[in-house]
Amino acid sequence: MKWRTHSVQYCVALMALYLIASLLIPLSRETREAYNLSLAQAHIISFITILPLFGIWFVAFYAYGLLQKYARAIRHDEEGVAFSKIADGVMILSWGLVAQAFASLILGWVGDQAGGMRATVVVLQSYITLIFPLIAFSYIWSGTQKLLGHRKNVGSLMASRTLLLVFAGIAAAYVYLVLRLHEQSGSEVSPLPALLLLVTIIVPYLFAWFSGITAAYELTVHARLTRGLLYKRALNLLAGGLAFLIVATIAMQYFNSMFLSNLGEFSINAVLLVDYLLLLMIALGYVIVIAGVRGLQKIEEV
Amino acid sequence: MSDIRNKTYAEAVKISRDYLGPAAERFIERQVRSHLNKDPADLQPHDLYKLLDWIRISVSFLSEDADVVEDYVHQLRKLASKGVNSNE
Numbered sequence: 001m002k003w004r005t006h007s008v009q010y011c012v013a014l015m016a017l018y019l020i021a022s023l024l025i026p027l028s029r030e031t032r033e034a035y036n037l038s039l040a041q042a043h044i045i046s047f048i049t050i051l052p053l054f055g056i057w058f059v060a061f062y063a064y065g066l067l068q069k070y071a072r073a074i075r076h077d078e079e080g081v082a083f084s085k086i087a088d089g090v091m092i093l094s095w096g097l098v099a100q101a102f103a104s105l106i107l108g109w110v111g112d113q114a115g116g117m118r119a120t121v122v123v124l125q126s127y128i129t130l131i132f133p134l135i136a137f138s139y140i141w142s143g144t145q146k147l148l149g150h151r152k153n154v155g156s157l158m159a160s161r162t163l164l165l166v167f168a169g170i171a172a173a174y175v176y177l178v179l180r181l182h183e184q185s186g187s188e189v190s191p192l193p194a195l196l197l198l199v200t201i202i203v204p205y206l207f208a209w210f211s212g213i214t215a216a217y218e219l220t221v222h223a224r225l226t227r228g229l230l231y232k233r234a235l236n237l238l239a240g241g242l243a244f245l246i247v248a249t250i251a252m253q254y255f256n257s258m259f260l261s262n263l264g265e266f267s268i269n270a271v272l273l274v275d276y277l278l279l280l281m282i283a284l285g286y287v288i289v290i291a292g293v294r295g296l297q298k299i300e301e302v
Numbered sequence: 303m304s305d306i307r308n309k310t311y312a313e314a315v316k317i318s319r320d321y322l323g324p325a326a327e328r329f330i331e332r333q334v335r336s337h338l339n340k341d342p343a344d345l346q347p348h349d350l351y352k353l354l355d356w357i358r359i360s361v362s363f364l365s366e367d368a369d370v371v372e373d374y375v376h377q378l379r380k381l382a383s384k385g386v387n388s389n390e
């Protein structure tokens with residue numbers, strides 16, 4: 001599809017739109033009150049946070065554009081279908097970054113204007129943050145499954161067990177902390193009843209993370225098993241970058257759902273520092289993906 | 303993809319897989335079509351001699367490691383001479 005080749009143009013258009021929106025819409029009253037910020041201070045903070053955000057959007061859109069170009073170049077091969085799925089997954093993940101930023105801005109403002117809608121806003125924001133990675137990781141996972149093909153049980157048992165143990169630990173801690181926060185703070189964390197929170201937020205998050213972690217693992221296994229000295233170097237970079245990107249995205253979601261619900265308890269510097277560190281990790285993941293895809297694309301061009 | 307039943311072509315792809323993995327067949331097919339203007343199914347061992355320089359240049363773009371490039375070209379040259387000798 002032709003529109004797929006215009007990822008960077010889409011990104012620039014979205015940046016312009018977001019810039020205009022953020023100048024018109026200030027930070028939500030809730031956030032301003034949590035940190036005692038005036039309206040002018042809130043505008044300055046918005047502007048400061050926009051620049052790195054735009055940098056991340058750019059590398060994300062550039063990376064998925066390159067991945068789609070590569071998938072098209074090898075579309076007649078078995079690997080072409082797999083890379084196409086992975087590229088679509090990275091595209092959804094990239095659009096998710098933009099959607100979350102827009103949702104946070106617009107829904108925050110809606111919540112400010114209509115006090116009675118705050119609960120709806122919180123729920124909507126939770127679902128928007130969840131839905132993109134959920135679909136994206138499923139696509140990437142189905143791509144890595146296709147890449148591995150008949151070699152599905154090739155990872156070591158030790159590695160699989162370690163992976164499962166790590167995931168079980170993350171999942172248990174997440175369920176415990178979210179439900180405890182929900183019990184202590186009630187509707188501040190989520191206006192949803194505990195059961196609905198468990199079924200529609202926690203379980204889908206855990207499924208998304210499991211898909212993401214498994215996909216990252218399978219990609220590294222595929223890179224390890226693939227023949228070809230020069231091909232392997234580029235593939236290792238791509239697999240490493242995607243794995244890094246997935247883990248960083250999961251860490252970001254974990255951080256957001258665990259700590260941003262308790263905004264006032266942490267200093268703004270600490271929240272911004274962790275937030276930026278995680279965004280930097282996501283950007284680094286995309287940059288490594290770009291380096292890997294460029295290497296693979298070069299092989300198809302010489 | 304081209305006719306892998308051509309023995310020279312199949313051997314060239316096999317050697318290339320050690321360097322280019324799953325991209326090997328596409329690479330050799332591209333080289334044969336663009337530099338020899340031939341269908342890969344018609345590739346003859348002596349054609350490989352004409353391709354060696356092109357392949358050396360192409361692979362040099364992918365790796366700065368001269369040993370890797372020369373090793374790859376050497377393997378293909380061996381295939382070319384083996385094929386030509388067996389035809390004689």
